[in-house]
Amino acid sequence: MGNLVGDNAVHVDLEPVTDIPNDNHFYLNMGPQHPSTHGVLRVLLEMDGEYVVEAQPVLGYGHRMQEKMAEHKNWMAFMPNTGRMDYAAALPYNHGYVALFERLCGIEVPARAEYIRVITSELNRIVSHHLWIGAMLLDMGAFTPILYTFDDREQVLDILEDVTGSRLTYCYFRVGGVCKDIDDKFIEKTRAFIKRQRERFTIYNDLITGNIIFIKRTEGVGIISPDMARRYGITGPVLRGSGIAYDVRKNEPYSVYPNFDFEIPVGQNGDSYDRYMVRLLEIEQSLRIIEQALDQLPEGPFLGKAPKKMKMPTGDCSFTVEAARGELTYYLVSGGGDIPYRLKIRVPSYSNLSVLPELCQSMLLSDLVAAMGSMDLVIPEIDR
């Protein structure tokens, strides 16, 4: 997996060297079945005692040929696939996909549908960050926070289940809008959730943010400099933790995001603690967006006119959304008809993972676990 990113990149061989040059080093396999790689990721580590000399991620254990399937299915048939790539935060994947067709074929989306899309996507982002907080703390040996975050997740999953029908792998958006309208019960429950969540932040700050052991495990660990982030194409909270304030919702706004007033939290040092703080603050910003969206929610239809058999013009088109883990781009090449010639999905975790070999030179194994956890990788979306 050579990294074609320039002269000072780390060139990593595809196959591990069979005769170990240094007698003191040994190879350790983290994964593919391992409690702390979030999915089926194998990281081949060359270790010198407790220190990692070289880390090679080996991908493909979860490859499901999603992009190949897209070449044989029309948009409606491929729709469920989009919810299954990153199942921790599936709605932005839905969003990018349908918005791609809307952009390509010039289909109008009613305002109410756009607002519903934003509300549900932001709820999904909150849910994803909660999952991440729990899982990262679990990797570090704290067994309690995951139970608390999953409790908050349950509140949202119940709300979303009422309107979308799914708890995890959503297939809610349609080209032209969403498939079911939200009702007053949804709005009421969401407002109650926002109120409850704001009170829960004190628990998280007491238990996690101010916890000296957590701070010692994450401060200064896995520092990604802005230059390193730029070279590897890192996006999302990992990039914002390194100090670069780039968020697709602000820099290349889509949908109705320009109507909302929210901030982009940015870290200073680029270490794991900053990435944690960025995600914690992003939950608060998502709550703000949802509040404003609920206040501004217009009446109207929730699904615009979209043909069942899409007549795509020849050519290509792309659409970028801010998924929970970073910048997600769908790129479509069509040759006319209603089945794409090629659908390329650029997932944020793939680029975020590619920094691992350079990041983990001379790092302790425990720090590798903390750093990898802080990058919020979801392997199914990497392997697609």
Added chain:
Amino acid sequence: MPPELLRMIIAAVLVVAFVFLNAMILGYMERKVSAHIQRRPGLMEVGPHGVLQLLIDGLKLIGKQLVVPEGSNKFLFRLAPVLSFAPCVLPFVVIPFSKKLQIVSMDISLIFILAMTSINVIAILVAGWASNNKYSLFGTFRSVAQAVSYEIPMLLSILSVILVTSTFSLSGIIAAQKYYWFILIQPLAFIIYFISGMAETNRAPFDMPEAESELTAGFHTEYSGMGFSFFFLAEYANMFTVCSIATVLFLGGWKGIPLPLGDYTGIFWFMLKVYGLLFVMIWVRWTFPRVRFDQLMTFCWKYLIPFALANLLITAVLVKLI
């Protein structure tokens, strides 16, 4: 049968039975306390509120097959759990549960207990080596380094108390706490001893050797069935021993508000104090994440040992003056 032999047999049976009973109670307590900390009910199925769960778990583990990995040293692999468990039973012989409920009273009871807990290091080494597994080896390295390092502040803090009482006999130490408990005059030693005790028994936040998210299970990855349950029993027995020494040395042992039949019912106060300390241990485990290994060692060598030494020095000076 001579009464002495009969007494020894009864004592041996009682001790082993107590170790198993303690593991059951402590295991149940751990799972229930952790469940309530995590906002869930915990054990509820087997027996009323799950009280029979640990018993059934024990029976299940007895029935399981001990899978010996290929390429491992078969004799050592089978030896390690026994080597871990046997020395953990012995301290119960000298612990004074009450004024007249101490099986053997020696002048050097405390040294005996410390010696027994140190054998655990060898058992971990044997277990990790005999597993023929890189993860187990990792866990062993860490565990041995941790156990050996944290013994030093443990001993230093105990020594501070011994300087005051000038006897290693546990019943003698309790007798010396006639007017006040030693925690009042040795608070720092108590804190250092408690922290070192948690590190010695590989309890979180010092449970790097069993770090599930990194090493799957450390040195007992390859063990199943009774082998695993021996390590499990040894860990809980060790926890009990550490907390009972803390109680004896700092919290006055079985002394408390006098109860009828005081010579025998002192065990009530003793158990109360020991299980109170165990509750704190469990509470700490489920609150904090794991300390990274080099930070663990730094904490021991750069913080605990200097403080323990300073404490010892000050105690020595004060004992000489007063």
